[in-house]
Amino acid sequence: MQRNITLCGCGWLGNYLLPVLADDFQVLGTTRSPHRAEQIKKNGGAVYLFELGDNPSELCQQSENATVILNIPPGRHHQEFNTYSQQMCSLIDAFMAHHARHLIFISTTSVYGEKERIVTENSELIPQTGSAKSHCTIEAYAKQRAGDAATIVRLAGLVGPDRHPVTSLSGKQLSQANRVVNLVHIHDVVIALKRVVEQGAASKTLHLCSLVHPTRKDYYTQCAMKMALPLPIFDEDQKEVKGKQIDASASWEYLGLTPKYASPFDMII
Secondary structure: OOOEEEEEOOOHHHHHHHHHHHOOOEEEEEEOOHHHHHHHHHOOOEEEEOOOOOOOHHHHHHOOOOEEEEOOOOOOOHHHHHHHHHHHHHHHHHHHHOOOOEEEEEEEHHHHOOOOOEEOOOOOOOOOOHHHHHHHHHHHHHHHHHHHHEEEEEEOEEEEOOEOOHHHHOOOEEOOOOEEOOEEEHHHHHHHHHHHHHHOOOOEEEEEOOOOOOEHHHHHHHHHHHOOOOOOEEOOOOOOOEOOEEOOHHHHHHHOOOOOOOOHHHHOO
C-alpha cells in the first residue's frame, strides 16, 4: 500500500481528516497559515506552507509518487473563480508531472444545480453558480490529466460537532419549506475518504451524502427545538416536496460502508 499522502488544504475538513490518515500513513499537509501549521503538527502531519498560486515545484517534489487529496475551496468572490480554476488545473499538472499515484479531488454536489430530480453519480451536471462551474471545470481536467488515477468525491452540505446550518437559519424568515435537505456528517466523510485512499487509484465519481432527505421545514424546525434555538419561520408558498435529492447509495455500497449518520436527524447536536 502506498504510504505517502499529500493533503492539499487543511481547513475545517482537513483538520478532521488529517489525524485519521496519520494513524496509518505519512501525511504532508499544506496550509497558507502559520497558525494552522501548528495544528497540522499536533495532528501528526508534516507541514508545507503553500497558497494556491504559489510555485508548486518544491511541494510536488516532496509529493513524488504520493496519493494527493485536493481540498482547496474557491474564494467567495465571483471574479476569482476563473483564476481558481486555472490555478487548480496547473496544480494538477504539477502533481501528475511528479507521478502522483492517485488524485482525489474534493468537489461538491452543487455541480448538479437545483433542478428538481433524484441525482445519481451519473446525472447531468447543470452548474449555476461560479463556484459550481469552477468545480465542473476542475473535475473534467482531473479526469483528463490523471485518467484512471482520478477519483472525484462530491460532498453534500457538511455537518459536524462544531458546524450545523441551523445555527445560521434559526429565527429567520425562510422560503422553500418543502425543499429537501442533502447533508453529510464529517465523521462519515472522514471514514469514506480514508477508504478511498486505502482502495487506491480508481476512475470513480462518488457521492457522500446521508441516505434520508427530510424537508427544510421539518428538519430545521426540529433542529432548532432540540438545540433550544429560535425557530425558523417558513413561508407557506410551496406545498409539494421539491428540489434535487442526492442519491449516494451506490457510492456507499462501492466503499463497503454504511454511514453512521444515515439521517440528518442523527446529526442534531
